[in-house]
Amino acid sequence: MDEFSRNAQQLCELYGITPEDTEFIQKLKDIALAGLPDMVDSWYVWLKSTPEFYEFFSDPSTLERVQKMQFSFWEQFFTANIDGSYIESRRKVGEVHARIGLSQEIYLAGVDHFLSLFVDMLSTIDWSQQDLNKARRALNKMVHMDMTIIVQSYESIVNQKITAQSKTLMAMSTPVTQIWEGLLLLPVVGLIDSRRAQDIMDNTLTQISTNHAQSFILDISGVAVVDTAVANHLIKITKATKLMGCECIISGLSPAVAQTIVELGIDVGTIKTTANLRAAIEIAFDKLNMKIIKQ
Amino acid sequence: MENWVKSSIPLQLHKGCVIASFQLDLEEEQLKLFRQELLNFIVKHDKVRGIIFDLSGLEIIDLIDFNRIRNIIDMIKLTGYKTIISGLKPSVVSSLILLDADIDGLIATLSLDEAFLIVDKKVKLS
Numbered sequence: 001m002d003e004f005s006r007n008a009q010q011l012c013e014l015y016g017i018t019p020e021d022t023e024f025i026q027k028l029k030d031i032a033l034a035g036l037p038d039m040v041d042s043w044y045v046w047l048k049s050t051p052e053f054y055e056f057f058s059d060p061s062t063l064e065r066v067q068k069m070q071f072s073f074w075e076q077f078f079t080a081n082i083d084g085s086y087i088e089s090r091r092k093v094g095e096v097h098a099r100i101g102l103s104q105e106i107y108l109a110g111v112d113h114f115l116s117l118f119v120d121m122l123s124t125i126d127w128s129q130q131d132l133n134k135a136r137r138a139l140n141k142m143v144h145m146d147m148t149i150i151v152q153s154y155e156s157i158v159n160q161k162i163t164a165q166s167k168t169l170m171a172m173s174t175p176v177t178q179i180w181e182g183l184l185l186l187p188v189v190g191l192i193d194s195r196r197a198q199d200i201m202d203n204t205l206t207q208i209s210t211n212h213a214q215s216f217i218l219d220i221s222g223v224a225v226v227d228t229a230v231a232n233h234l235i236k237i238t239k240a241t242k243l244m245g246c247e248c249i250i251s252g253l254s255p256a257v258a259q260t261i262v263e264l265g266i267d268v269g270t271i272k273t274t275a276n277l278r279a280a281i282e283i284a285f286d287k288l289n290m291k292i293i294k295q
Numbered sequence: 296m297e298n299w300v301k302s303s304i305p306l307q308l309h310k311g312c313v314i315a316s317f318q319l320d321l322e323e324e325q326l327k328l329f330r331q332e333l334l335n336f337i338v339k340h341d342k343v344r345g346i347i348f349d350l351s352g353l354e355i356i357d358l359i360d361f362n363r364i365r366n367i368i369d370m371i372k373l374t375g376y377k378t379i380i381s382g383l384k385p386s387v388v389s390s391l392i393l394l395d396a397d398i399d400g401l402i403a404t405l406s407l408d409e410a411f412l413i414v415d416k417k418v419k420l421s
Contacts (some may be wrong), residue, residue: 202385209385243391
C-alpha cells in the first residue's frame with residue numbers, strides 16, 4: 001500500500017466522522033439489516049438495466065456470491081467499527097474491482113443508488129427530524145469515506161499495472177546484440193521519444209564498453225516517423241558512440257525518411273547512413289579490416 | 296623552466312606516445328599547470344608520435360572541464376600533434392551528450408590499445 005494512505009483514525013478525522021455519527025449508524029443497524037434483502041433486490045433490478053450486469057453477473061453462482069459479499073459489506077458498514085481491518089476490507093473491494101475491470105462509473109452509480117435507498121429507509125423511521133438529519137449526514141459521511149478508499153485502491157492497482165507494463169516495454173525496447181566481434185547491432189522498432197532515446201543511449205554505451213565494440217549499427221527501418229526531434233536523438237546517440245571510440249552507422253533509411261530529413265533542413269553532419277542493413281554491415285566490416293566472401 | 300609546483304597529472308612516454316593519465320577531479324589551476332607542462336614536454340621531445348589523454352580515472356566531467364580539455368587539445372593541434380582521448384566511461388559520455396558538449400573533431404577510443412592503433416595509423420579514421 002502506498003505510504004500516503006491514511007489510517008482509520010486519520011480518515012475519520014478527514015471526513016469528520018464522530019463517535020456520535022457511528023452511534024447513529026449502529027442504531028440504524030437492525031432496521032437497515034431487516035430491510036437489506038429488499039434493498040439489494042431493488043438494487044439488482046436497477047443493475048439489470050445496465051449493460052454491465054450481463055458482462056459481470058450473467059453467471060448465477062457469481063451473482064449469488066456477490067450478493068453474499070454485499071450483505072457482509074453492509075453489515076460491517078452498519079456495525080460502524082472503523083479500524084484497520086475495516087479499511088483493509090474496503091481496499092480489497094477496490095482491488096477486486098480493478099482486477100475484474102469493473103468500471104468506476106458503474107460502481108459510483110451503484111453506491112449512489114444504495115445511498116438513496118437508505119435515505120428512503122430513513123423516512124420510514126419515526127425519529128425526530130433533528131435525529132433523522134443527523135443520521136442522514138452520518139450515512140453520507142461513511143459512504144463517502146468508503147467510496148474514497150475503494151476508488152483509491154482501484155487507482156493504485158491500475159497504476160501498478162501501468163508501471164509494470166511500461167517496465168516490460170522498456171526492457172524489450174533496446175535489444176543491443178553483438179553480431180560480430182566488435183560489431184553491435186540495434187534494430188529500433190516503433191516510436192522514439194526522449195525517454196526511449198536516453199534508454200537506447202545508456203544501453204548502447206554500456207554494451208560498447210563491455211564488448212569493446214568499434215562499430216555500431218542502428219537500424220531504423222522499423223521507425224515509423226522521423227522528425228526533427230527523432231533526428232536530433234539519433235545525432236546525439238551517434239555523437240555519444242563516437243566519444244566511446246565507436247563508429248555509428250544508421251541503416252534502413254527509407255526514401256520517405258531521407259526526404260523528410262532534407263526537407264526539414266536537419267544537419268546530419270558526419271553521420272554515416274545507409275539505405276539497407278547490408279550496406280551498413282559492409283562498411284562496418286571494412287572498418288574492422290574484414291570482408292565477406294562468397295565460397 | 297623548472298617549476299616547484301607541479302600538476303598531479305603524470306606524463307609518460309611510451310613507444311613515442313605521450314600518455315597523460317587524468318586521475319583526480321579536475322581543477323582549473325591544475326589544468327593550467329598541466330597544459331604548461333605538456334606543451335613544454337612535446338616541444339622538447341622531438342620524436343613524439345601522438346598524445347593520448349587517458350580519462351578512464353574520471354567519474355564525472357562537467358561541461359567546463361570538458362571545454363578546458365578541448366582547449367588543451369586545440370593547443371596541441373597548433374603544435375602539429377594529434378590527441379586521442381581514451382577510456383571515457385559510459386555514464387560520463389551520456390552526461391556530456393545531455394549537456395550538449397561539442398565533440399566534433401575529437402578522436403576517442405575505448406582503451407589505450409586502440410589508441411595506439413590509431414597513432415600507428417593501423418585503423419582507418421572515418
